[in-house]
Structures are given as C-alpha cells and as structure tokens.
Amino acid sequence: MVGNVIKRHDRVSSSILHLSLLKLALIILRLNPRKRSHWSAIIFTFPKFSLILGGVASGKSRFAESLVRLANRPRTYIATAQAFDSEMEEKIKQHQMDRGPDWSTIEAPIAVPEALAKVDDTQVVLIDCMTLWLSNLILSENCPEDPSAPLLSVVKSSNFPIVTVSNEVGHSVIPDTKLGRRFQKDQGRLNAKLAAEADLVVMVTAGIPKVLKGRLPANLT
Template sequence: MLPDLTIVIGGAASGKSDYAERLVREASDQRLYIATAQAWDDEMRAKIQAHQNARAADGWRTVETPMDPANALTAMATDEVALLDCATMWLTNQILSEGDLDAAKRALFEGLSQAPGRVVIVTNEVGAGIVPENALARRFREAQGLLNRDLAERAGLVVTVIAGLPLVLKGTLP
C-alpha cells in the first residue's frame, strides 16, 4: 500500500509522470488528478488538452489548480488517491506571480497534512545541470531544490525515475 505521501522525482521527460500515474492506478480505482500547469502558448494548450482527454478516458477526476492545490488536497475523498502533477509547475507559477512563496509553501504543506487520502507528487530534479546564467533561473533552481528536500523529508516513499526506470530512494514500493 502506498504511504500517505509519495514523491516521484526525475528530470524532464524521464518518465516520472507515467510512473506516478501507474502507482496511483495500481493503488485505487478512485483517482484524483490535481493539475498545476498553465497554458501559456498553443503548444502547452494542446498538451494540456491531450492529457485531459487521456485522463477522462481512464477514469480520473481532475481538478485544475495552478496556484492553490491545497484546497483540492483537503477536499479529496478518503478513498481517493491524488496525483499532484507537478510541484515544479506549481513552483513556477508561484515565482512568476511574485507572491509570497513562503506562505504558498506553508499552505501546500498544510494541505498535504490535512489531505484525507493518499497523495503522490511529481516533481523535477533540477540540480544536476549547470549553474543558470540569470538570477531568475538561479532563484528557481534554489527554490526547487529546497521544495524537493522538504517534500522528500515528509514523504514515506521517494522514487526517482531515470530513462523510465524507477529507483527507490526512501521507503518501500507497495
């Protein structure tokens, strides 16, 4: 059985979302998809639409919440398993909005602590590359690293995915 909080982390296009979806599908027929992406251009709109169609055909209940996933987490049913995809897009939205990032993180973690069901969070590992050349990118990389560390500390299971292959960093797979 999945623990209350599972983190699936990996690089871009590593297969982490597919793996996280599989974990949730195997854990429950009652699945909640908490989507944090925003459509900034036509390519992203098309990608979001394709994901929405695929989830609807597979029995997912979807909540689109780019800024405030905590409300969706606390409102989920006890028999649901939620997939928050992804913490990286949520963080991007927070930084670009220039709001209070610390307050937003506190709200997210409060929502996680009050979620009545199990939660799987997808997040990107961004610290394995070169040091970014601009201040915004460096701020994002630092914030993402801190968020990932905070999430991993709270999680019962942390899995990294590389080239589609899962590797358990913490806990035990169900």
C-alpha cells in the same frame, strides 16, 4: 515438570513450523514471478505521501499514474499547468490522453493546498506537477517564503493518499539569470522538504524508477 517440558516442546515445534512455512513461501516467490508480484501487491501498503522525481520527459508522470492506479480508489488529478501557447496545449492534451477518462481533474495552477483540502477522503490524488506550481507562485509575485508549509500542512491532515510529481533540477547547469537561479534554488529546497515528509520517494530516469526512500510493490520495480 513434565507439563513444562511439553509446553516448551510445543513452542519449539510451533517456531519450527513457522520458519518452514516462511522458507517455503520464499522459495515459491523466487521460482514464480507471478506469485511474487501477487503477494507483493497484497503485502504492499500504499504510502500516504509519495514524491516522484525526474528530469524533463523522464517518464515520471507515467510512473506516478501507474502508482496511483495501485491504490484501487477513485482518482483525482490536480493539474498545475497553464496553456499559455499551442505547444503547452498539445502537451496537456497528450497527458490527458495518456491518463485516460477515469480521472476527476481539478485545475489549480496556484491554489494546490486549497484544492487538496476539498478532496473527498475516498480518493487518491495525483498532483502534477510541483515544478509548474512553484514557477506559477514565483511569477505571481505572491510566493511565500516557504511554499511547502501550507501544502504539507494539508498533506499531514488529509486522510487519503497523495502522489506528487516534481522535476529534479540539481543535475542541470546553473541558470544565467537571477530569476532562473532563484527558481532552481527554491525548487531544490521544495523537493528536499517534500522528500523529508514523504513515505515514498522515487527518482525516474529514462523511464526506470529508482527508489530513494520507502518501498514499491514488485510489479512496479
């Protein structure tokens, strides 16, 4: 009888202690932003698959690069852009300067699933971007009915984190050409399928991230 009372008392005391420590930690985190960011980074588990959405020049690529750096892994950049004119050449150069030299780059305007399959498990991968990849597929006249299927198959079987960047085209006007309307529809469907599989989905507007799915560390919110 006495033994059972002592055991119950010990359990209650232990629960009170845990609650007190939790309350103390919450108070510290509220009062000290640096501690909050520090502990958030520790608790934060880097997502296996992330989708970063945004309009043109919204800051989505810069945000995605900041997210990738939090993985603390060697970084691989899968580039889908092709420099068909001087303007695109300058844009690609600017992206390279913004990223810095500490990235391995794979040029894959069409063969993104194949490029992913060759990446070492120690890496974190940024694919920039899904929009150019889809447009390249459509213009090649060899676009599968569901381009997300081979990509997501590799994503699911991979053992490293993957961050993808894509344009949100649903907020724009309806194109006045048949090809434009097809692209807008296919891009919307591709984004929806990627978002359904993603652990983290973020919309970036005017450089400000809004989490649609999952969770970010405090120092990226």
